[in-house]
Amino acid sequence: MAVAEQEALSRDRGSQPLWVWLMVLTAHAGRCVYCDEKPSETLEHEAPLASEAGRDIWWNLVPACDRCNGWKSKKSATRWAADMKLHHDHPKVGFVRNALPLHAVEGIKNRIAQVQREIQDAARRTWFERHYGHMSTPRLRREKHEEVARCTRALTRFPYPPWESPEARHSEKHCMRILCCGYHQKGSRVEFFTLPQADHEDLERMAYAKGLWIGDLLGALLKPAIEEWRQSQAAGDDEDSLRSA
Ligand SMILES: [Zn+2]
Ligand SMILES: [Zn+2]
Structure with missing residues (x-):
């Protein structure tokens, strides 16, 4: 791939719309899919951009922390995990400079499969697009992270994920999830209450x-x-x- 083309693609990542940031960074309970420990901070390409499969669209994105994103660098997740495994078996050879603990390395494949199922869930994706698709993408990373925190707080108000609730009626345009917007009357808002x-x-x-x-x-x-x-x-x-x- 030509350098200019590659640059254009990596610029693309910065221009992912806000709703994609929110959809990916709130997946896997807001944790990095690689170390399964730190909060996710960035959209990581599971297949690197430089590879044939590494298209910069949502289905190739997984939530990662900056540290893992840096350590993984341009490798594919499979390759990186294999190298870290080798590093644990033969620490002196130098397969990688930094490695996650072995138990984290061994779970990477399953966690990626799991988070990709979550991200590819059509109802979830539609919910994010409908609720955040109209919002402009903040220029600064810090501002994006503030939006992620706000979105996470909003989601904790629901007893279960709103996209899992049935639609009051089907709409091609609007969120009609019963738990969320399905019964919204104009100018009204949903409240929660406790009852024995x-x-x-x-x-x-x-x-x-x-x-x-x-x-x-x-x-x-x-x-x-x-x-x-x-x-x-x-x-x-x-x-x-x-x-x-
Ligand atoms: Zn991490
Ligand atoms: Zn809604």
Whole structure:
């Protein structure tokens, strides 16, 4: 491959849209797929760009920490893991300068297969694209990492990954996952609540009997209480202003 062509490809990595960064760096629970220990910091090409298979598109990307990314360098993951294995067997020969612990090396192949399944999951990918596809990609790496942290926090609010919940109805354009946006009304947002298990089960039956989604039912139940509180606040304000007049 010509040098100029290679440069164009590596520039490409920097220009991966934000949603691809988020989709890849939040995979594998946010950890580097190679050492399985440090938080992921970069999009790593499982097959290096210089190789025939190393196309710079999402299915070739895995989450990695900067250290592993540097150590792996231009090798393929398989080659790098094999070299590190040799290094553990014959430390004096110098197959690699730095190596991960043997237990981490031995798990690399399985972890890559696992993370690639996760990244290639169509429902997950669509969820990221629909939620973050409209956002512009920050120029600085630090800013990208801030977005990853924000996205990770947002995901912890869901009891399970939102892309695994069914769609309220199918849409070619919008997220319709029940857990996420499926029942969003314009100007509304999803809240979470705690309820003892027995009450929760009855609430589910109640919602089913009324033909409502639990979220909508709770919203409807809460609204009068909020309205009442609002009026009591307003009445309190009136009294205050009378007193001060
Ligand atoms: Zn690592
Ligand atoms: Zn959504």
